[in-house]
Amino acid sequence: MKKFNTSPLSGMQELLPTEQAVFDQLKQNISDVYHHYGFLNIETPIIERTDILLAKAGGDTEKQIYMVNKTDESADSADQALRFDHTVPLARYVVEHNNDLAFPFQVTQINRNFRGERAQRGRFREFYQCDADIIGREKLPIAYDAKVISCIYDALKTFNLPKMVIRISNRKVLAGFLSALGLSDKSAEISSIIDHAEKVPAEKSKGALYELGLNDEQVNKVYDFMFTKGSYTEVENSLRNILGDLAPIQDGLDELKEVTNILAASKTDNFVIDLMIIRGLDYYTGTVFETMLEDYREIGSIASGGRYDNLASNFTDQKFPGVGGSIGLTRLFFILREYNLLNMETGNPVDYVILPLSPNEFEDSFELAHKLRDQGKTVDVDLTDRKLGDRFNRAGKIADYAVVIGSNEVISQKYIAKNLKTGDTIEL
Amino acid sequence: MKKFNTSPLSGMQELLPTEQAVFDQLKQNISDVYHHYGFLNIETPIIERTDILLAKAGGDTEKQIYMVNKTDESADSADQALRFDHTVPLARYVVEHNNDLAFPFQVTQINRNFRGERAQRGRFREFYQCDADIIGREKLPIAYDAKVISCIYDALKTFNLPKMVIRISNRKVLAGFLSALGLSDKSAEISSIIDHAEKVPAEKSKGALYELGLNDEQVNKVYDFMFTKGSYTEVENSLRNILGDLAPIQDGLDELKEVTNILAASKTDNFVIDLMIIRGLDYYTGTVFETMLEDYREIGSIASGGRYDNLASNFTDQKFPGVGGSIGLTRLFFILREYNLLNMETGNPVDYVILPLSPNEFEDSFELAHKLRDQGKTVDVDLTDRKLGDRFNRAGKIADYAVVIGSNEVISQKYIAKNLKTGDTIEL
Numbered sequence: 121m122k123k124f125n126t127s128p129l130s131g132m133q134e135l136l137p138t139e140q141a142v143f144d145q146l147k148q149n150i151s152d153v154y155h156h157y158g159f160l161n162i163e164t165p166i167i168e169r170t171d172i173l174l175a176k177a178g179g180d181t182e183k184q185i186y187m188v189n190k191t192d193e194s195a196d197s198a199d200q201a202l203r204f205d206h207t208v209p210l211a212r213y214v215v216e217h218n219n220d221l222a223f224p225f226q227v228t229q230i231n232r233n234f235r236g237e238r239a240q241r242g243r244f245r246e247f248y249q250c251d252a253d254i255i256g257r258e259k260l261p262i263a264y265d266a267k268v269i270s271c272i273y274d275a276l277k278t279f280n281l282p283k284m285v286i287r288i289s290n291r292k293v294l295a296g297f298l299s300a301l302g303l304s305d306k307s308a309e310i311s312s313i314i315d316h317a318e319k320v321p322a323e324k325s326k327g328a329l330y331e332l333g334l335n336d337e338q339v340n341k342v343y344d345f346m347f348t349k350g351s352y353t354e355v356e357n358s359l360r361n362i363l364g365d366l367a368p369i370q371d372g373l374d375e376l377k378e379v380t381n382i383l384a385a386s387k388t389d390n391f392v393i394d395l396m397i398i399r400g401l402d403y404y405t406g407t408v409f410e411t412m413l414e415d416y417r418e419i420g421s422i423a424s425g426g427r428y429d430n431l432a433s434n435f436t437d438q439k440f441p442g443v444g445g446s447i448g449l450t451r452l453f454f455i456l457r458e459y460n461l462l463n464m465e466t467g468n469p470v471d472y473v474i475l476p477l478s479p480n481e482f483e484d485s486f487e488l489a490h491k492l493r494d495q496g497k498t499v500d501v502d503l504t505d506r507k508l509g510d511r512f513n514r515a516g517k518i519a520d521y522a523v524v525i526g527s528n529e530v531i532s533q534k535y536i537a538k539n540l541k542t543g544d545t546i547e548l
Numbered sequence: 549m550k551k552f553n554t555s556p557l558s559g560m561q562e563l564l565p566t567e568q569a570v571f572d573q574l575k576q577n578i579s580d581v582y583h584h585y586g587f588l589n590i591e592t593p594i595i596e597r598t599d600i601l602l603a604k605a606g607g608d609t610e611k612q613i614y615m616v617n618k619t620d621e622s623a624d625s626a627d628q629a630l631r632f633d634h635t636v637p638l639a640r641y642v643v644e645h646n647n648d649l650a651f652p653f654q655v656t657q658i659n660r661n662f663r664g665e666r667a668q669r670g671r672f673r674e675f676y677q678c679d680a681d682i683i684g685r686e687k688l689p690i691a692y693d694a695k696v697i698s699c700i701y702d703a704l705k706t707f708n709l710p711k712m713v714i715r716i717s718n719r720k721v722l723a724g725f726l727s728a729l730g731l732s733d734k735s736a737e738i739s740s741i742i743d744h745a746e747k748v749p750a751e752k753s754k755g756a757l758y759e760l761g762l763n764d765e766q767v768n769k770v771y772d773f774m775f776t777k778g779s780y781t782e783v784e785n786s787l788r789n790i791l792g793d794l795a796p797i798q799d800g801l802d803e804l805k806e807v808t809n810i811l812a813a814s815k816t817d818n819f820v821i822d823l824m825i826i827r828g829l830d831y832y833t834g835t836v837f838e839t840m841l842e843d844y845r846e847i848g849s850i851a852s853g854g855r856y857d858n859l860a861s862n863f864t865d866q867k868f869p870g871v872g873g874s875i876g877l878t879r880l881f882f883i884l885r886e887y888n889l890l891n892m893e894t895g896n897p898v899d900y901v902i903l904p905l906s907p908n909e910f911e912d913s914f915e916l917a918h919k920l921r922d923q924g925k926t927v928d929v930d931l932t933d934r935k936l937g938d939r940f941n942r943a944g945k946i947a948d949y950a951v952v953i954g955s956n957e958v959i960s961q962k963y964i965a966k967n968l969k970t971g972d973t974i975e976l
Contacts, residue, residue: 124600124863126644128593129628134641136648137588137655144589156921158898158928160946162568165560165674166594166660167614172552186595186616188630190664200557202616213562216554220564222945226928227565232594236618246593263910263931385911387918435552470586482691486814493584500586500654503691517650518588 131237131245133450137518141469142462143453149278150250150447151230157271159228159252164209166232170199172212175434176403184235202234206251207444211432214255214440223257224264230449242458244450250275253444255431260441262375265407265427266382272423272445273388276411281461283414284422287349287394288379290407291426292372294395297345297359300368301338314346315398318417349394352380375406405429407443419455423447471497472537473515475508477526484530488523488548516540523548559665559673561878565946569897570890571881577706578678578875579658585699587656587680592637594660598627600640603862604831612663630662634679635872639860642683642868651685652692658877670886672878678703681872683859688869690803693835693855694810700851700873701816704839709889711842712850715777715822716807718835719854720800722823725773725787728796729766742774743826746845777822780808803834833857835871847883851875899925900965901943903936905954912958916951916976944968951976 128134135143155161167188174182186202203209206229214221230250237243252271254264273286294314298307309332317325325346329339341362348358356373360366366373376393383391399408406427413419425445432440456462472492476485482503489499500519502511508524515522521537529535535548556562563571583589595616602610614630631637634657642649658678665671680699682692701714722739726732737760745753753774757767769790776786784801788794794801804821811819827836834855841847853873860868884890900920904913910931917927928947930939936952943950949965957963963976 121865122603122862124603124640125597126600126640126863128644129595129597132593132595134592134644135590136645137590140590141588155897155926156924158901158926158946160565160569160897161572162563162565164562165556167557167560167662167674169553169557172554175550175552184618186618188614188616190612190614212552212554216556216562217564222942224930224932224942234595246595261931261933263907267929267931382910386914434550435554437549469583469588473586479691482810483813490815496584498583498586501695502652503689503695504652505689514650514652518586 129245130239131243133244133246133454137469139464142464143449146279146453146462147230147248147250147449150275150449151228153275153278154228154230154250154252154271157226157252157267157274159226159271161228161230162210162213163229163231164203164206164213166202166234167200168203168209168212170201172435173201173203173208176208181235184237186234186236204235205233206231206249206446207253207431210251210253210255211435211440215432215435215438218257218438218440223255224260225255226252227255228252242451242454244454247448247450250447250449251444252446253442255440255442258439258441260443262378262407262427263382265375265443266379266386266388268425268443268445269379269383269391269407269409270386270388272425272447273390273411275447276423279456280463281413281422281456282416284390284411285414286383286388286391286409286411287397288376288391288407288409289393289395289397290372290376290379291398291404292375292406293359293369294345294372294398296369296372297363300363300365301341303334303338303342306332306334310342311398314342314396315400317346317396346396349392349396352377352393355393355395372406379407399424399426403428409445413461416459416461419459422452422455468518468520469498470500470519472499472521472523473511473519474499474501474523474525475511475515476501476503477508477524478505480527481525481530485525488525488535492548512540521546557673558667559671561672561674561882565897567892570892571877574707574881574890575658575676575678575877578703578877579656581703581706582656582658582678582680582699585654585680585695585702587654587699589656589658590638590641591657591659592631592634592641594630594662595628596631596637596640598629600863601629601631601636604636609663612665614662614664632663633661634659634677634874635681635859638679638681638683639863639868643860643863643866646685646866646868651683652688653683654680655683656680670879670882672882675876675878678875678877679872680874681870683868683870686867686869688871690806690835690855691810693803693871694807694814694816696853696871696873697807697811697819697835697837698814698816700853700875701818701839703875704851707884708891709841709850709884710844712818712839713842714811714816714819714837714839715825716804716819716835716837717821717823717825718800718804718807719826719832720803720834721787721797722773722800722826724797724800725791728791728793729769731762731766731770734760734762738770739826742770742824743828745774745824774824777820777824780805780821783821783823800834807835827852827854831856837873841889844887844889847887850880850883896946896948897926898928898947900927900949900951901939901947902927902929902951902953903939903943904929904931905936905952906933908955909953909958913953916953916963920976940968949974 188200313328344362404426408426410421410424427443431442474485492499523537538545616628741756772790832854836854838849838852855871859870902913920927951965966973
């Protein structure tokens with residue numbers, strides 16, 4: 121017999137059933153919150169035209185993309201590849217179906233994406249992303265930025281994690297600030313330094329700024345800027361101290377103020393304005409946000425997003441401004457397990473296993489199973505003729521309770537469920 | 549601007565949000581029933597090693613497979629492809645994880661598979677299959693065949709379709725029958741004729757049997773066999789009339805009897821033994837079944853499955869007998885819509901849209917939204933400053949009710965929900 125490697129390919133998540141049950145529950149929680157916020161689910165194909173996927177991308181994305189081709193290539197097939205995120209397919213979807221959509225279009229996509237990243241522990245090539253986006257036609261009020269943040273935060277609250285903090289900034293504030301300092305032409309490099317500042321010693325960030333050719337005053341102002349955080353009023357005061365005149369950053373400040381006011385009005389707690397937040401992706405144009413676990417900052421962001429002025433600029437002249445956020449569930453699940461922050465014990469997927477002692481008790485077993493299922497319970501009926509000990513052993517691996525049905529139970533119609541962990545019994 | 553084709557690739561399903569809501573509900577219904585029966589969900593990667601996928605396959609499958617390769621090919625990557633069904637990855641999963649699984653392993657997979665079939669209306673290259681399988685180690689009682697059938701049938705019942713009928717046969721009956729007639733060497737060809745008999749005139753099937761070289765008696769017996777159907781007793785009597793001696797088919801008959809007895813005991817109605825059922829795939833070895841809509845037989849099977857003696861014979865010497873069934877949801881959804889058998893009107897994904905008249909009412913709107921969400925409702929808060937008529941228009945496209953909140957409502961704390969279809973109002 122040929123020897124096969126039956127392990128999943130490197131970079132693919134594959135869980136045992138009890139682990140999968142925990143993962144599925146988290147995914148369901150996110151989906152439920154998104155839906156409760158009125159987001160509509162869509163599913164775009166996993167395979168897309170390569171030219172659509174790479175219309176904007178480049179660099180790493182292009183290198184990491186999975187190309188697809190049939191063995192039996194037919195003439196009609198364009199260049200095809202697996203999508204690497206939900207945003208590009210969403211842009212295509214909005215352009216294609218815009219006449220049938222109700223704007224603002226609140227849309228969620230919870231599904232797998234694919235990137236052929238270098239294999240590395242905790243990095244996945246096939247991964248779930250749970251996206252929530254709101255797309256306007258021509259314009260979209262800033263209030264929606266707050267809505268996306270509230271929704272993502274409420275979704276994460278279902279995970280029962282240690283204290284979370286939402287860090288919010290606005291790209292327009294940074295842009296106006298750098299413009300006021302005469303540094304607009306170094307915007308990309310400075311953004312990158314701020315983006316990485318959290319992970320390096322403060323002196324190293326300063327050094328990098330000097331290396332860019334900034335003078336002492338510029339370095340100190342950028343340095344003070346990136347460590348500015350607090351309530352809106354606190355941040356406004358700090359920026360006035362640094363910059364003197366707020367006029368160059370007024371647009372961004374107004375947006376920050378509105379977003380934080382609405383978050384407060386919607387009782388979304390634990391947010392802070394933090395000007396160190398940049399979000400690497402270059403398509404964000406206003407609000408940006410990240411969520412962290414306050415006592416596990418080394419984990420980094422567990423959910424993030426922001427405002428983009430134009431979702432589909434590569435595909436159409438129409439303007440579709442949007443704001444969105446995403447939870448990278450596969451990676452998050454992996455990390456939270458590593459940190460023992462998930463209750464994996466809740467994962468027993470079955471409520472009851474019924475154990476008929478012989479085929480004579482099948483009919484009563486099915487009847488009891490139907491009744492329990494009608495009550496919303498998950499019920500497995502074990503139809504094997506193995507030893508009772510073996511059957512209990514199996515039940516203990518998947519279920520909370522076992523119910524033995526023999527001739528006595530059939531006569532009495534009394535059924536006892538045994539808790540497989542504690543040994544306690546209850547009458548059904 | 550470069551012109552892009554923004555339509556999804558040929559053979560891919562892409563739905564509008566209200567259609568997607570109906571599709572998602574059907575998928576959820578199937579998943580709920582499978583779980584209530586105690587099936588454990590797993591997800592295998594969409595990308596697998598090509599040698600795993602093609603260990604058994606050949607012919608069309610090999611031609612239709614989607615090969616995958618990264619632009620940036622690294623040395624560690626094996627030949628990779630997209631899975632074309634759930635069964636091959638399940639076999640790999642069971643072999644890989646068998647020490648961690650509780651047998652009989654009741655497992656469900658509800659996810660997308662990929663086949664590059666010839667593009668054709670109603671044929672999909674990316675499609676959902678909703679599989680339920682039960683895998684034994686070394687042996688698996690025949691009673692489990694009935695369990696899979698009951699479960700698939702209960703899942704389909706949630707669709708509220710016209711009357712369904714489950715047609716059941718057993719490959720061992722056919723094999724024993726052909727052996728008794730001395731026709732075992734023509735088994736594949738005769739199976740194929742029986743498999744297609746429903747779609748061609750009876751005379752054509754007879755002709756095909758004569759072409760195979762069968763004599764009058766053989767043709768008549770095979771012909772009578774394939775049109776045999778009814779209760780177990782009726783079928784046994786018919787076969788006794790055709791064959792005289794039941795000994796060559798006794799094993800198969802015993803299995804059929806047990807399966808139908810257990811289906812009756814589990815109150816699964818509307819099943820019939822029907823010896824015309826073959827199921828094309830050659831890995832079935834015992835029970836086979838199909839489900840049809842009685843008044844829409846031209847649709848063909850809407851769910852099917854059967855018993856296979858050895859799931860993973862290509863990957864291991866261990867024996868894993870199993871039984872499984874599958875609902876091909878993407879194709880089924882397409883067909884049921886064509887036949888107007890789905891209630892697409894139930895698809896309003898949002899319960900309430902709240903319309904604050906100005907930002908002054910945002911806070912009250914958020915509070916009401918939270919309360920309604922806590923009651924399990926889906927609530928969208930419209931934060932635009934558009935004309936009220938436009939906002940109602942949008943609400944009508946996605947939701948059942950709209951709630952206008954102005955200063956009066958904030959003072960009175962009385963909120964009126966307007967039914968967007970009937971115009972009726974209710975106080976919340």
